[in-house]
Amino acid sequence: MDLVESSKLVRSTTAVDVARILRNRILAGHYAEDQFIRQELIASELGVSRIPVREALAQLEAEGLVVRQKYRGALVPKLSLGEIQEIYEMRGMLEPYLLEAAIPNITREVIDRLRSVVERSRTVRDITEWAGLNMEFHRTLYAQANKPLSVQVLENLLTRADRYLKVQRFLSTGTQEESDAEHQRILDLIEEGNGAGAVDALRQHISWNAEDIRRTIGLDD
Amino acid sequence: MDLVESSKLVRSTTAVDVARILRNRILAGHYAEDQFIRQELIASELGVSRIPVREALAQLEAEGLVVRQKYRGALVPKLSLGEIQEIYEMRGMLEPYLLEAAIPNITREVIDRLRSVVERSRTVRDITEWAGLNMEFHRTLYAQANKPLSVQVLENLLTRADRYLKVQRFLSTGTQEESDAEHQRILDLIEEGNGAGAVDALRQHISWNAEDIRRTIGLDD
DNA sequence: ATAATGGATATTGGATCCAAAATAATTTGA
DNA sequence: TCAAATTATTTTGGATCCAATATCCATTAT
Numbered sequence: 001m002d003l004v005e006s007s008k009l010v011r012s013t014t015a016v017d018v019a020r021i022l023r024n025r026i027l028a029g030h031y032a033e034d035q036f037i038r039q040e041l042i043a044s045e046l047g048v049s050r051i052p053v054r055e056a057l058a059q060l061e062a063e064g065l066v067v068r069q070k071y072r073g074a075l076v077p078k079l080s081l082g083e084i085q086e087i088y089e090m091r092g093m094l095e096p097y098l099l100e101a102a103i104p105n106i107t108r109e110v111i112d113r114l115r116s117v118v119e120r121s122r123t124v125r126d127i128t129e130w131a132g133l134n135m136e137f138h139r140t141l142y143a144q145a146n147k148p149l150s151v152q153v154l155e156n157l158l159t160r161a162d163r164y165l166k167v168q169r170f171l172s173t174g175t176q177e178e179s180d181a182e183h184q185r186i187l188d189l190i191e192e193g194n195g196a197g198a199v200d201a202l203r204q205h206i207s208w209n210a211e212d213i214r215r216t217i218g219l220d221d
Numbered sequence: 222m223d224l225v226e227s228s229k230l231v232r233s234t235t236a237v238d239v240a241r242i243l244r245n246r247i248l249a250g251h252y253a254e255d256q257f258i259r260q261e262l263i264a265s266e267l268g269v270s271r272i273p274v275r276e277a278l279a280q281l282e283a284e285g286l287v288v289r290q291k292y293r294g295a296l297v298p299k300l301s302l303g304e305i306q307e308i309y310e311m312r313g314m315l316e317p318y319l320l321e322a323a324i325p326n327i328t329r330e331v332i333d334r335l336r337s338v339v340e341r342s343r344t345v346r347d348i349t350e351w352a353g354l355n356m357e358f359h360r361t362l363y364a365q366a367n368k369p370l371s372v373q374v375l376e377n378l379l380t381r382a383d384r385y386l387k388v389q390r391f392l393s394t395g396t397q398e399e400s401d402a403e404h405q406r407i408l409d410l411i412e413e414g415n416g417a418g419a420v421d422a423l424r425q426h427i428s429w430n431a432e433d434i435r436r437t438i439g440l441d442d
Numbered sequence: 443a444t445a446a447t448g449g450a451t452a453t454t455g456g457a458t459c460c461a462a463a464a465t466a467a468t469t470t471g472a
Numbered sequence: 473t474c475a476a477a478t479t480a481t482t483t484t485g486g487a488t489c490c491a492a493t494a495t496c497c498a499t500t501a502t
Contacts, residue, residue, distance in 0.1 A: 013291050013455070015279075039484070049457045051272075054485085055279050058236075062283030064370075070234055071463045071484050086370045093314040149285075149307045153374060234485070260454070270487045275455085292454050292493045444502090451496070458489075467480070472473100 014048055019056035021046065026065050026076055027162045028128060036073035037066065064160055081217070084164045087157050088210035094154045095142075095206060096199045102144035103195040111191055113140055118183050130176060131162055137183055167217055175212055179205075235269055240277035242267065247286050247297055248383045249349060257294035258287065285381055302438070305385045308378050309431035315375045316359075316427060317420045320407075322366035324416040332412055334361055339404050351397060352383055358404055388438055396433055400426070 022042070031037055037057070039050045046053075057074045060066045066074040114137060121133040135158060142151050182205045189198035243263065252258055258278070260271045267274075278295045281287045287295040335358060342354040356379060363372050403426040410419035 011291075015455085036483090038482095040482095050484085051456055051458095055276060055455095058276050058279050059283060062280060064373075070232075072465095073484070082367075083370055086368050089318065090315070090371060090374065093318065094311070097310065097314065146303075147307050147310075149304055150311060153311065236485085257453090259452095261452095271454085272486055272488095276485095293495095294454070445500100446502095447498105447500075449496105449498085451494100453492105453494075455492075456490085458487105460485105460487075462485075463483085465480100465482070467478100469476105469478070471476085 013052070015052035015055035015059070018042070018046060018048065018052050019059045022056055022060060023063070023065060023159070026060070027131075027159070027166065029163075029166055031076050033076050033078045036075050038073065063156055065163075079164060079167065079217075081214075084161065084213055084217075085210070087161050087164075088206060088213070090157055091154070091161070092203065092206050092210070094150060094157070095138075096203050098142040098145045098147060098150055098154065099199050099202050100195070101147055102142055103190060103198065105144040105146065106141075106190060110140065110144060111187060114183075114187055118180055118187065121180050121183075122177075127166065131165060134179070135162075164213055164217065179209070182208075234273070236273035236276035236280070239263070239267060239269065239273050240280045243277055243281060244284075244286060244380070247281070248352075248380070248387065250384075250387055252297050254297050254299045257296050259294065284377055286384075300385060300388065300438075302435075305382065305434055305438075306431070308382050308385075309427060309434070311378055312375070312382070313424060313427050313431070315371060315378070316363075317424050319363040319366045319368060319371055319375065320420050320423050321416070322368055323363055324365075324411060324419065326365040326367065327362075327411060331361065331365060332408060335404075335408055339401055339408065342401050342404075343398075348387065352386060355400070356383075385434055385438065400430070403429075 022037070025031065039053045039057070042053045043050045057066060057068060061068050061074065065076065067077050068074040117133055117137045117140065121130060121137070124130045124133060138158065139151075139155070142154065145151065182201065186198050186201050186205065189195075189201055243258070246252065260274045260278070263274045264271045278287060278289060282289050282295065286297065288298050289295040338354055338358045338361065342351060342358070345351045345354060359379065360372075360376070363375065366372065403422065407419050407422050407426065410416075410422055
Protein backbone atom coordinates (compact mmCIF):
# COMPACT_ATOMS: atom_id res chain seq x y z
CA MET A 1 0.00 0.00 0.00
CA ASP A 2 1.35 3.35 -1.04
CA LEU A 3 1.44 6.27 1.38
CA VAL A 4 0.60 8.81 -1.27
CA GLU A 5 -2.29 6.68 -2.41
CA SER A 6 -3.73 6.18 1.06
CA SER A 7 -3.55 9.88 1.88
CA LYS A 8 -5.28 11.01 -1.31
CA LEU A 9 -7.81 13.71 -0.52
CA VAL A 10 -11.46 13.01 -1.18
CA ARG A 11 -13.30 15.84 -2.89
CA SER A 12 -16.10 17.09 -0.75
CA THR A 13 -19.67 16.71 -1.91
CA THR A 14 -21.30 19.62 -3.75
CA ALA A 15 -23.89 19.95 -1.00
CA VAL A 16 -21.04 20.73 1.39
CA ASP A 17 -19.59 23.24 -1.07
CA VAL A 18 -22.95 24.94 -1.47
CA ALA A 19 -23.33 25.04 2.32
CA ARG A 20 -19.94 26.71 2.67
CA ILE A 21 -20.78 29.34 0.06
CA LEU A 22 -24.16 30.08 1.59
CA ARG A 23 -22.63 30.20 5.06
CA ASN A 24 -20.13 32.82 3.92
CA ARG A 25 -22.85 34.82 2.24
CA ILE A 26 -25.06 34.76 5.31
CA LEU A 27 -22.20 35.81 7.58
CA ALA A 28 -21.37 38.58 5.11
CA GLY A 29 -24.91 39.84 5.53
CA HIS A 30 -25.85 39.01 1.97
CA TYR A 31 -29.38 37.92 2.84
CA ALA A 32 -31.86 40.14 4.62
CA GLU A 33 -33.44 38.64 7.72
CA ASP A 34 -36.96 38.56 6.39
CA GLN A 35 -36.19 37.38 2.88
CA PHE A 36 -36.58 33.79 1.75
CA ILE A 37 -33.55 32.16 0.18
CA ARG A 38 -34.91 30.75 -3.06
CA GLN A 39 -33.55 27.32 -3.91
CA GLU A 40 -33.88 27.70 -7.66
CA LEU A 41 -32.00 31.01 -7.62
CA ILE A 42 -29.06 29.57 -5.68
CA ALA A 43 -29.06 26.49 -7.88
CA SER A 44 -28.84 28.48 -11.11
CA GLU A 45 -26.27 30.89 -9.65
CA LEU A 46 -23.99 28.00 -8.72
CA GLY A 47 -24.81 25.84 -11.72
CA VAL A 48 -26.17 22.89 -9.77
CA SER A 49 -29.58 21.35 -9.22
CA ARG A 50 -31.79 22.13 -6.25
CA ILE A 51 -31.01 18.83 -4.51
CA PRO A 52 -27.59 19.79 -3.10
CA VAL A 53 -28.99 23.23 -2.33
CA ARG A 54 -31.71 21.66 -0.22
CA GLU A 55 -29.24 19.48 1.60
CA ALA A 56 -27.04 22.52 2.22
CA LEU A 57 -30.00 24.42 3.67
CA ALA A 58 -30.74 21.47 5.92
CA GLN A 59 -27.17 21.58 7.16
CA LEU A 60 -27.32 25.32 7.72
CA GLU A 61 -30.54 24.87 9.66
CA ALA A 62 -28.74 22.45 11.96
CA GLU A 63 -26.10 25.14 12.47
CA GLY A 64 -28.78 27.69 13.29
CA LEU A 65 -27.96 29.98 10.39
CA VAL A 66 -31.35 29.54 8.74
CA VAL A 67 -34.79 28.36 9.76
CA ARG A 68 -37.04 26.47 7.39
CA GLN A 69 -40.80 26.41 7.12
CA LYS A 70 -42.52 23.68 5.20
CA TYR A 71 -43.50 24.74 1.69
CA ARG A 72 -42.37 28.29 2.42
CA GLY A 73 -38.62 28.16 2.42
CA ALA A 74 -35.53 29.02 4.40
CA LEU A 75 -34.59 32.40 5.79
CA VAL A 76 -31.99 33.91 8.05
CA PRO A 77 -33.47 34.25 11.54
CA LYS A 78 -33.59 37.65 13.15
CA LEU A 79 -30.75 38.59 15.44
CA SER A 80 -31.88 38.57 19.03
CA LEU A 81 -30.26 40.05 22.07
CA GLY A 82 -31.23 36.96 24.02
CA GLU A 83 -29.40 34.66 21.66
CA ILE A 84 -26.15 36.61 21.59
CA GLN A 85 -26.29 36.83 25.36
CA GLU A 86 -26.60 33.07 25.61
CA ILE A 87 -23.76 32.63 23.14
CA TYR A 88 -21.45 34.74 25.25
CA GLU A 89 -22.50 33.03 28.45
CA MET A 90 -21.70 29.66 26.93
CA ARG A 91 -18.43 30.95 25.48
CA GLY A 92 -17.63 32.13 28.97
CA MET A 93 -17.90 28.55 30.19
CA LEU A 94 -16.50 26.63 27.22
CA GLU A 95 -13.47 28.69 26.31
CA PRO A 96 -11.83 28.79 29.74
CA TYR A 97 -12.51 25.08 30.01
CA LEU A 98 -10.82 24.45 26.67
CA LEU A 99 -7.91 26.77 27.33
CA GLU A 100 -7.24 25.07 30.65
CA ALA A 101 -7.17 21.71 28.92
CA ALA A 102 -5.00 23.06 26.11
CA ILE A 103 -2.30 24.81 28.15
CA PRO A 104 -0.33 21.71 29.16
CA ASN A 105 -0.08 20.76 25.48
CA ILE A 106 0.94 24.13 24.06
CA THR A 107 4.43 23.90 22.64
CA ARG A 108 6.84 26.63 21.62
CA GLU A 109 5.89 25.99 17.99
CA VAL A 110 2.19 26.53 18.66
CA ILE A 111 2.96 29.77 20.48
CA ASP A 112 4.90 30.98 17.45
CA ARG A 113 2.05 30.15 15.12
CA LEU A 114 -0.41 31.98 17.37
CA ARG A 115 1.86 35.03 17.52
CA SER A 116 2.06 35.09 13.74
CA VAL A 117 -1.73 35.00 13.54
CA VAL A 118 -2.00 37.94 15.92
CA GLU A 119 0.66 39.82 13.93
CA ARG A 120 -1.22 39.34 10.67
CA SER A 121 -4.43 40.26 12.48
CA ARG A 122 -2.95 43.65 13.41
CA THR A 123 -2.24 44.64 9.82
CA VAL A 124 -5.61 43.59 8.44
CA ARG A 125 -8.31 46.21 7.99
CA ASP A 126 -11.05 44.21 6.26
CA ILE A 127 -13.61 43.02 8.76
CA THR A 128 -14.27 39.64 7.12
CA GLU A 129 -10.57 38.85 6.87
CA TRP A 130 -10.08 39.88 10.47
CA ALA A 131 -12.92 37.62 11.57
CA GLY A 132 -11.20 34.77 9.72
CA LEU A 133 -7.92 35.35 11.56
CA ASN A 134 -9.78 35.67 14.83
CA MET A 135 -11.33 32.28 14.12
CA GLU A 136 -7.92 30.84 13.24
CA PHE A 137 -6.50 32.05 16.53
CA HIS A 138 -9.16 30.33 18.58
CA ARG A 139 -9.06 27.25 16.43
CA THR A 140 -5.31 26.61 16.72
CA LEU A 141 -5.37 27.43 20.41
CA TYR A 142 -8.19 25.08 21.32
CA ALA A 143 -7.07 22.34 18.98
CA GLN A 144 -4.44 21.59 21.62
CA ALA A 145 -7.12 20.68 24.15
CA ASN A 146 -7.85 17.27 22.64
CA LYS A 147 -11.57 17.84 23.07
CA PRO A 148 -12.98 17.64 19.55
CA LEU A 149 -16.65 17.61 20.55
CA SER A 150 -16.36 20.66 22.76
CA VAL A 151 -14.45 22.46 20.03
CA GLN A 152 -17.19 21.57 17.58
CA VAL A 153 -19.85 22.97 19.90
CA LEU A 154 -17.80 26.11 20.45
CA GLU A 155 -17.17 26.61 16.75
CA ASN A 156 -20.87 26.55 16.08
CA LEU A 157 -21.34 29.23 18.72
CA LEU A 158 -18.55 31.33 17.20
CA THR A 159 -20.10 31.00 13.77
CA ARG A 160 -23.44 32.18 15.07
CA ALA A 161 -21.71 35.02 16.91
CA ASP A 162 -20.04 36.15 13.68
CA ARG A 163 -23.36 37.53 12.47
CA TYR A 164 -23.53 39.83 15.46
CA LEU A 165 -19.84 40.67 15.25
CA LYS A 166 -20.50 41.95 11.76
CA VAL A 167 -23.21 44.31 12.91
CA GLN A 168 -21.11 45.41 15.83
CA ARG A 169 -18.07 46.37 13.74
CA PHE A 170 -20.11 48.70 11.62
CA LEU A 171 -20.94 50.66 14.73
CA SER A 172 -18.03 50.50 17.13
CA THR A 173 -14.44 50.92 15.91
CA GLY A 174 -11.19 50.36 17.71
CA THR A 175 -12.41 47.19 19.37
CA GLN A 176 -10.41 45.24 16.83
CA GLU A 177 -7.11 46.55 18.21
CA GLU A 178 -8.19 45.91 21.77
CA SER A 179 -9.09 42.35 20.92
CA ASP A 180 -5.69 41.73 19.29
CA ALA A 181 -3.97 43.20 22.33
CA GLU A 182 -5.92 40.90 24.62
CA HIS A 183 -4.93 37.89 22.54
CA GLN A 184 -1.33 39.02 22.78
CA ARG A 185 -1.63 39.30 26.55
CA ILE A 186 -3.07 35.80 26.84
CA LEU A 187 -0.15 34.46 24.81
CA ASP A 188 2.31 36.28 27.04
CA LEU A 189 0.77 34.78 30.16
CA ILE A 190 0.84 31.29 28.70
CA GLU A 191 4.46 31.72 27.69
CA GLU A 192 5.56 32.81 31.12
CA GLY A 193 3.89 29.76 32.62
CA ASN A 194 1.00 31.60 34.25
CA GLY A 195 -1.78 29.34 33.07
CA ALA A 196 -4.37 30.43 35.62
CA GLY A 197 -3.69 34.05 34.71
CA ALA A 198 -4.19 33.28 31.03
CA VAL A 199 -7.53 31.62 31.76
CA ASP A 200 -8.60 34.62 33.81
CA ALA A 201 -7.54 36.98 31.05
CA LEU A 202 -9.56 34.97 28.58
CA ARG A 203 -12.59 35.15 30.82
CA GLN A 204 -12.16 38.92 30.95
CA HIS A 205 -11.70 39.05 27.20
CA ILE A 206 -14.97 37.26 26.58
CA SER A 207 -16.77 39.25 29.23
CA TRP A 208 -15.60 42.51 27.65
CA ASN A 209 -16.65 41.37 24.22
CA ALA A 210 -20.08 40.53 25.57
CA GLU A 211 -20.33 43.91 27.26
CA ASP A 212 -19.20 45.57 24.05
CA ILE A 213 -21.91 43.87 22.05
CA ARG A 214 -24.61 44.62 24.59
CA ARG A 215 -23.59 48.27 24.60
CA THR A 216 -23.30 48.61 20.85
CA ILE A 217 -26.23 46.74 19.43
CA GLY A 218 -29.80 47.69 20.04
CA LEU A 219 -32.05 44.72 19.39
CA ASP A 220 -35.64 43.92 20.12
CA ASP A 221 -36.03 41.20 22.74
CA MET B 222 -60.67 33.99 10.69
CA ASP B 223 -61.29 30.88 12.74
CA LEU B 224 -59.13 30.03 15.73
CA VAL B 225 -59.25 26.34 15.04
CA GLU B 226 -58.16 27.01 11.52
CA SER B 227 -55.27 29.25 12.51
CA SER B 228 -54.02 26.84 15.14
CA LYS B 229 -54.13 23.83 12.86
CA LEU B 230 -51.03 21.79 13.30
CA VAL B 231 -48.66 21.59 10.35
CA ARG B 232 -47.60 18.07 9.52
CA SER B 233 -43.86 17.75 9.69
CA THR B 234 -41.93 16.85 6.57
CA THR B 235 -41.25 13.17 5.91
CA ALA B 236 -37.51 13.80 6.12
CA VAL B 237 -38.05 14.87 9.71
CA ASP B 238 -40.19 11.80 10.38
CA VAL B 239 -37.54 9.54 8.92
CA ALA B 240 -34.89 11.28 11.03
CA ARG B 241 -36.93 10.69 14.18
CA ILE B 242 -37.41 7.03 13.40
CA LEU B 243 -33.74 6.52 12.60
CA ARG B 244 -32.73 8.45 15.72
CA ASN B 245 -34.84 6.18 17.88
CA ARG B 246 -33.41 3.12 16.19
CA ILE B 247 -29.85 4.31 16.65
CA LEU B 248 -30.42 5.10 20.32
CA ALA B 249 -32.05 1.69 20.73
CA GLY B 250 -28.83 0.17 19.43
CA HIS B 251 -30.47 -1.13 16.30
CA TYR B 252 -27.46 -0.45 14.08
CA ALA B 253 -24.04 -1.90 14.75
CA GLU B 254 -21.22 0.60 14.87
CA ASP B 255 -19.38 -0.70 11.86
CA GLN B 256 -22.38 -1.30 9.63
CA PHE B 257 -23.46 1.06 6.89
CA ILE B 258 -27.06 2.25 7.01
CA ARG B 259 -28.31 1.55 3.48
CA GLN B 260 -30.54 4.26 2.10
CA GLU B 261 -32.53 1.99 -0.19
CA LEU B 262 -33.28 -0.42 2.64
CA ILE B 263 -34.60 2.34 4.92
CA ALA B 264 -36.56 3.83 2.05
CA SER B 265 -38.34 0.58 1.25
CA GLU B 266 -38.90 -0.22 4.92
CA LEU B 267 -40.63 3.13 5.44
CA GLY B 268 -42.31 3.28 2.04
CA VAL B 269 -40.62 6.48 0.87
CA SER B 270 -37.98 7.37 -1.65
CA ARG B 271 -34.30 7.78 -0.85
CA ILE B 272 -34.47 11.60 -0.95
CA PRO B 273 -36.01 12.14 2.50
CA VAL B 274 -33.79 9.36 3.82
CA ARG B 275 -30.73 11.21 2.61
CA GLU B 276 -31.91 14.46 4.16
CA ALA B 277 -32.61 12.63 7.41
CA LEU B 278 -29.10 11.19 7.41
CA ALA B 279 -27.72 14.68 6.82
CA GLN B 280 -29.65 15.89 9.83
CA LEU B 281 -28.46 13.00 11.97
CA GLU B 282 -24.90 13.72 10.92
CA ALA B 283 -25.33 17.28 12.19
CA GLU B 284 -26.50 15.78 15.49
CA GLY B 285 -23.45 13.54 15.62
CA LEU B 286 -25.43 10.30 15.52
CA VAL B 287 -23.95 9.18 12.21
CA VAL B 288 -20.94 10.03 10.10
CA ARG B 289 -21.08 10.00 6.32
CA GLN B 290 -18.40 9.17 3.80
CA LYS B 291 -18.85 10.15 0.20
CA TYR B 292 -20.00 7.32 -2.02
CA ARG B 293 -19.72 4.92 0.94
CA GLY B 294 -22.61 5.73 3.17
CA ALA B 295 -23.55 6.62 6.73
CA LEU B 296 -22.75 4.66 9.85
CA VAL B 297 -23.04 5.05 13.60
CA PRO B 298 -19.69 6.22 14.97
CA LYS B 299 -17.93 4.18 17.59
CA LEU B 300 -18.52 5.10 21.19
CA SER B 301 -15.45 6.70 22.67
CA LEU B 302 -14.53 7.26 26.26
CA GLY B 303 -13.18 10.67 25.31
CA GLU B 304 -16.50 11.78 23.85
CA ILE B 305 -18.63 10.70 26.77
CA GLN B 306 -16.17 12.40 29.11
CA GLU B 307 -16.51 15.63 27.17
CA ILE B 308 -20.28 15.30 27.20
CA TYR B 309 -20.34 15.02 30.96
CA GLU B 310 -17.89 17.87 31.41
CA MET B 311 -20.10 20.11 29.28
CA ARG B 312 -23.24 18.92 31.06
CA GLY B 313 -21.50 19.83 34.28
CA MET B 314 -21.22 23.41 33.05
CA LEU B 315 -24.48 23.80 31.15
CA GLU B 316 -26.97 22.19 33.50
CA PRO B 317 -26.10 24.13 36.65
CA TYR B 318 -26.12 27.28 34.52
CA LEU B 319 -29.59 26.45 33.22
CA LEU B 320 -30.96 25.38 36.58
CA GLU B 321 -29.77 28.62 38.16
CA ALA B 322 -31.52 30.59 35.44
CA ALA B 323 -34.65 28.46 35.77
CA ILE B 324 -35.13 28.53 39.53
CA PRO B 325 -36.63 32.02 39.81
CA ASN B 326 -39.25 31.03 37.24
CA ILE B 327 -40.25 27.67 38.70
CA THR B 328 -43.84 27.81 39.86
CA ARG B 329 -45.78 25.48 42.09
CA GLU B 330 -47.42 24.01 38.99
CA VAL B 331 -44.08 23.17 37.41
CA ILE B 332 -42.91 21.49 40.59
CA ASP B 333 -46.02 19.33 40.55
CA ARG B 334 -45.44 18.32 36.96
CA LEU B 335 -41.83 17.43 37.75
CA ARG B 336 -42.88 15.36 40.74
CA SER B 337 -45.34 13.46 38.61
CA VAL B 338 -42.57 12.70 36.12
CA VAL B 339 -40.34 11.37 38.87
CA GLU B 340 -43.23 9.28 40.24
CA ARG B 341 -43.88 7.71 36.87
CA SER B 342 -40.14 7.22 36.47
CA ARG B 343 -40.03 5.12 39.62
CA THR B 344 -42.58 2.61 38.37
CA VAL B 345 -41.05 2.13 34.96
CA ARG B 346 -38.74 -0.80 34.33
CA ASP B 347 -38.07 -0.50 30.60
CA ILE B 348 -34.81 1.28 29.96
CA THR B 349 -35.98 3.16 26.86
CA GLU B 350 -39.12 4.41 28.57
CA TRP B 351 -37.09 5.45 31.59
CA ALA B 352 -34.69 7.38 29.36
CA GLY B 353 -37.68 9.17 27.87
CA LEU B 354 -38.96 10.22 31.28
CA ASN B 355 -35.47 11.25 32.30
CA MET B 356 -35.37 13.46 29.21
CA GLU B 357 -38.81 14.89 30.03
CA PHE B 358 -37.66 15.78 33.54
CA HIS B 359 -34.69 17.75 32.29
CA ARG B 360 -36.68 19.29 29.48
CA THR B 361 -39.49 20.68 31.63
CA LEU B 362 -37.03 21.84 34.27
CA TYR B 363 -34.75 23.74 31.91
CA ALA B 364 -37.57 25.10 29.78
CA GLN B 365 -38.12 27.58 32.63
CA ALA B 366 -34.67 29.08 32.08
CA ASN B 367 -35.71 31.05 29.00
CA LYS B 368 -32.49 30.09 27.26
CA PRO B 369 -33.60 28.23 24.14
CA LEU B 370 -30.19 28.04 22.47
CA SER B 371 -28.47 26.63 25.54
CA VAL B 372 -31.27 24.11 25.94
CA GLN B 373 -30.84 23.11 22.31
CA VAL B 374 -27.11 22.58 22.79
CA LEU B 375 -27.75 20.59 25.96
CA GLU B 376 -30.41 18.44 24.36
CA ASN B 377 -28.00 17.44 21.63
CA LEU B 378 -25.50 16.42 24.29
CA LEU B 379 -28.16 14.42 26.15
CA THR B 380 -29.15 12.67 22.93
CA ARG B 381 -25.56 11.69 22.29
CA ALA B 382 -25.22 10.56 25.89
CA ASP B 383 -28.25 8.31 25.51
CA ARG B 384 -26.19 5.91 23.43
CA TYR B 385 -23.76 5.44 26.31
CA LEU B 386 -26.55 5.31 28.86
CA LYS B 387 -27.93 2.35 26.97
CA VAL B 388 -24.70 0.45 27.20
CA GLN B 389 -24.33 1.38 30.83
CA ARG B 390 -27.73 0.10 31.93
CA PHE B 391 -27.01 -3.31 30.57
CA LEU B 392 -24.10 -3.56 32.93
CA SER B 393 -24.89 -1.66 36.11
CA THR B 394 -28.27 -1.92 37.77
CA GLY B 395 -29.78 0.10 40.56
CA THR B 396 -28.43 3.35 39.20
CA GLN B 397 -31.90 4.08 37.93
CA GLU B 398 -33.33 4.29 41.44
CA GLU B 399 -30.44 6.43 42.63
CA SER B 400 -30.97 8.83 39.78
CA ASP B 401 -34.67 9.19 40.55
CA ALA B 402 -33.86 9.80 44.21
CA GLU B 403 -31.41 12.52 43.24
CA HIS B 404 -34.02 14.18 41.08
CA GLN B 405 -36.41 14.05 44.01
CA ARG B 406 -33.82 15.64 46.28
CA ILE B 407 -33.22 18.47 43.78
CA LEU B 408 -36.95 19.13 43.67
CA ASP B 409 -37.13 19.19 47.46
CA LEU B 410 -34.32 21.74 47.67
CA ILE B 411 -35.95 23.95 45.05
CA GLU B 412 -39.25 23.79 46.88
CA GLU B 413 -37.77 24.81 50.21
CA GLY B 414 -36.18 27.80 48.53
CA ASN B 415 -32.61 26.52 48.69
CA GLY B 416 -31.64 27.30 45.10
CA ALA B 417 -27.89 27.16 45.62
CA GLY B 418 -28.27 23.79 47.31
CA ALA B 419 -30.28 22.48 44.39
CA VAL B 420 -27.60 23.60 41.94
CA ASP B 421 -24.93 21.90 44.03
CA ALA B 422 -26.99 18.72 44.20
CA LEU B 423 -27.36 18.80 40.43
CA ARG B 424 -23.62 19.18 40.02
CA GLN B 425 -23.15 16.17 42.27
CA HIS B 426 -25.77 14.26 40.35
CA ILE B 427 -23.99 14.82 37.04
CA SER B 428 -20.61 14.12 38.53
CA TRP B 429 -21.84 10.81 39.96
CA ASN B 430 -23.36 9.83 36.65
CA ALA B 431 -20.07 10.58 34.92
CA GLU B 432 -18.19 8.54 37.49
CA ASP B 433 -20.69 5.73 37.08
CA ILE B 434 -20.21 5.64 33.33
CA ARG B 435 -16.43 5.78 33.60
CA ARG B 436 -16.50 2.92 36.05
CA THR B 437 -18.95 0.80 34.14
CA ILE B 438 -17.93 1.11 30.52
CA GLY B 439 -14.66 -0.10 29.14
CA LEU B 440 -13.93 1.63 25.88
CA ASP B 441 -10.89 2.02 23.68
CA ASP B 442 -9.54 5.57 23.69
C1' DA C 443 -0.79 -20.18 -4.40
C1' DT C 444 -1.04 -15.43 -4.22
C1' DA C 445 -1.08 -10.85 -5.68
C1' DA C 446 -2.50 -7.75 -9.22
C1' DT C 447 -5.63 -6.32 -12.75
C1' DG C 448 -9.99 -5.74 -15.11
C1' DG C 449 -14.79 -5.95 -15.17
C1' DA C 450 -19.55 -6.76 -12.98
C1' DT C 451 -22.48 -5.22 -9.27
C1' DA C 452 -24.07 -2.36 -5.68
C1' DT C 453 -24.64 2.07 -3.68
C1' DT C 454 -24.37 6.78 -3.25
C1' DG C 455 -24.74 11.75 -5.28
C1' DG C 456 -27.01 14.70 -8.44
C1' DA C 457 -30.44 15.98 -12.18
C1' DT C 458 -34.93 16.00 -13.93
C1' DC C 459 -39.73 15.43 -13.38
C1' DC C 460 -44.16 15.46 -10.86
C1' DA C 461 -47.26 16.56 -6.82
C1' DA C 462 -48.64 19.51 -2.97
C1' DA C 463 -48.99 23.79 -0.96
C1' DA C 464 -48.34 28.68 -0.59
C1' DT C 465 -48.56 33.16 -2.76
C1' DA C 466 -50.00 36.31 -6.33
C1' DA C 467 -53.29 37.78 -9.73
C1' DT C 468 -57.93 38.10 -11.40
C1' DT C 469 -62.57 38.00 -11.39
C1' DT C 470 -66.98 38.71 -9.33
C1' DG C 471 -70.33 40.41 -6.32
C1' DA C 472 -72.23 43.85 -3.38
C1' DT D 473 -64.74 50.93 -5.17
C1' DC D 474 -63.49 47.35 -2.35
C1' DA D 475 -63.53 42.83 -0.44
C1' DA D 476 -64.11 37.96 -0.98
C1' DA D 477 -63.62 34.12 -3.75
C1' DT D 478 -61.43 31.81 -7.46
C1' DT D 479 -57.90 30.90 -10.61
C1' DA D 480 -52.97 31.14 -12.06
C1' DT D 481 -48.20 31.19 -10.83
C1' DT D 482 -44.45 30.21 -8.00
C1' DT D 483 -42.00 27.42 -4.94
C1' DT D 484 -41.10 23.72 -2.18
C1' DG D 485 -41.13 18.45 -1.12
C1' DG D 486 -40.79 13.92 -2.98
C1' DA D 487 -40.16 10.29 -6.70
C1' DT D 488 -37.77 8.55 -10.48
C1' DC D 489 -33.87 8.38 -13.40
C1' DC D 490 -28.93 8.79 -14.57
C1' DA D 491 -23.89 9.34 -13.47
C1' DA D 492 -19.91 8.66 -10.47
C1' DT D 493 -17.59 5.83 -7.38
C1' DA D 494 -16.73 2.05 -4.34
C1' DT D 495 -16.84 -2.85 -3.53
C1' DC D 496 -16.81 -7.55 -4.95
C1' DC D 497 -15.36 -11.27 -7.93
C1' DA D 498 -13.11 -13.63 -11.46
C1' DT D 499 -9.23 -13.96 -14.36
C1' DT D 500 -4.35 -13.80 -15.18
C1' DA D 501 0.43 -13.47 -14.49
C1' DT D 502 4.33 -14.44 -11.66
